[in-house]
Each structure stands twice: as C-alpha cells, then as structure tokens.
Amino acid sequence: MSNSNPIANSWGERVKSELAQLDVKTLGSVGVLLGGRSGEREISLMSGNGVLEALLSKGVDAHAFDPGLRSPTELASEKFDRIFISLHGRYGEDGTIQGLLELLNLPYTGSGVLASALSIDKIATKQIWLSNGLSTPDFEELTSSSDWDSVVEHLGLPLIVKPAHEGSSLGLTKVKSVEELPAAYQLAAGLDKKVIAETCIIGDELTCPLVGQGNSAEALPVIKIIPPQANYDFHHKYFSNETEYLCPTGYLDNVNIAIQELALASYRALGCRTWGRADVMLDQKTGKPYLLEMNTSPGMTSHSLVPMAAKAAGVEYADLVLWVLSQTLLGAGSASI
Ligand SMILES: Nc1ncnc2c1ncn2[C@@H]1O[C@H](COP(=O)(O)OP(=O)(O)O)[C@@H](O)[C@H]1O
C-alpha cells in the first residue's frame, strides 16, 4: 500500500501498543454471547468458541452465554461487566440484543442499536448508501404481487434474489431466467418477510474490514475471494478448502484504495462502531466497485475474513479479539445508540 493511502497503515502498530498497556483485569467478568436463534446459529457457535478461547488465552475472565438456550433476560442476573457479541444474524446482529444490553447498562462490543438495525436490513442499508451517493447494485423489494417481467426488465439477467435480513448466503438464488424468479422469491420469502432482488454484478468478490468509529474509522486491507465456480455459498464460506483468499489482493494500489474508500464511507454512513466488514463486488467490465452489504458482527471462524485482514495488518486473532473487547472500555456500548 502506498503512503498516499489515507487508510489504516498504522492500525496494527497502534493495536499492539494499546494492548501492551492493557491490564486485562480492568475488563472484569466478560460474557461471550454465542449461538443464539438465527439461521447462522452454527456459525456463531464456531465464532464464539474461537473468541472465548482467545479471551481465555489472554487471561480474561470470560464465560459463554448462549441466548438460544437461555433467555437473554437472564443476562440481568449474571454478574458480567461487559459483553462480547459473537452472534450473527437476527437477534444478535440486528439491534435487538444491543437494545437489551443498553437497558441493562452493560457495555458490549461492536455497533450500537441503530447501526446494527440498519445494517441487518439490506434494503435500508442500500437506501442510506444511495442517499450518500455510494454505489450499490440496482434493486427492488419483491412481494408476492411483483410483476416478474418488469423486475427482469429493470434489473436485467442474471439477477440476485435474497432475504433482506439473512446472512451466510442463506435463501439466496442467482436467477438466470424470468421463469426461475417466482421460485427464488418463494425460497427467500420462506426465511424473511422482506425480499430483495438486485442486479447481479459479474466480477471479483471482495470484502473490506473496517475498524474504529466516525471520522477516525479506518479500512483494513481488502481481501479478494475466489470461490470455486464463482459460487460463494454457505458451504464455500465456512467449510470448503477450495475457496481461495488473496490478501493483499494483487490489484494496483489505486484499485485497493478506491475499494477501501468506498467501504469506509459505507461504514461511516451507517454509523458503525469498532468493527465491521463491507462486502463488495468489482464489476469486471467497468472496474467499478459496488457495495453489497455491511456485516456488523463479523465472522470469527477459522475461515473468517476480518482475522485474515487483521493478520495482514500485523494483528493475530487473539489480539484482534482482545482489542475489540477493549474498545468497550472507551465508552462504546453505553447510552449511545
Ligand atoms: N448483487 C449481487 N451481484 C453479484 N453477487 C451477489 C450479489 N448479491 C449477492 N451476491 C453473492 O452472494 C453472496 C452473499 O450475498 P450478501 O449480499 O453478501 O449476503 P449475505 O452474506 O448476508 O448472505 C455474495 O458474497 C456474492 O457472492
């Protein structure tokens, strides 16, 4: 990365020096929320167990709490001092658990109520981005009374149909003909009340992690994802060893910087905090990047992307986890939705 890059050159160094001064005892008793009730429960268990192990290895007094097995209201009687949210999807990444933790006055990792609720909703997210002049594929909300021909006319083929609030590519279809559209809608509508159809961007699949908040937020190195047959589905996200990840991407600096700037602007526009990850497609014909979605509780499995970019920036998995948690000491997660 060139020196002209305004983005994230020294984050790794700063993390190391901040952690060198951190006394983990000041973190107190930490609840790691994992599992939960969303379609991404299994992924969250993998993320959360990784996080728990990392915190324990750093000497943090950390304890698992699974709001899929226990009522989240029991958090009120646990004696936690702060919370690491390792939940993905609904009831974990969508502002609801964040709202409960606000009410309990328990500092928690990551984005607040509003940024979480906006980011879980792919349509609300895109409306915020468009109002900030940020590029994202054309889209429509689908309903059972949508006119399939006019959807195809508007968005072209192939197009993508997906639930607005799911993650991990659940319920997602790449539609290649108008005849496939009703079934794709039914599949997505089975998982979510809100369904989105989007123009399919053909090109490279990228993701860019973001750290920090507001004007001091920064972008980490971009990762290029090369799934087999260009199909980055549930299996190829978490389990397959056939997916290839490039970090650095191999692009020229100006390409990386354009992607980082777009991702950073998308993170700031949503008001995200501490960490997040913007998924981006790079149009192979025009070279233009398009924002797909913002993840506010990024995966922390062995195949996960934020740890990969953090490593490229010089920060190992356990240090990343501890740094994210340590941000709750700075007032994040208290009375700031
Ligand atoms: N508009 C699109 N154009 C091209 N590929 C897409 C598009 N939308 C989704 N995809 C593909 O599906 C994957 C999952 O979509 P995404 O919007 O990131 O939702 P989630 O990860 O929450 O399931 C993307 O990583 C990409 O491979």
Ligand SMILES: [Mg+2]
């Ligand atoms: Mg995604």
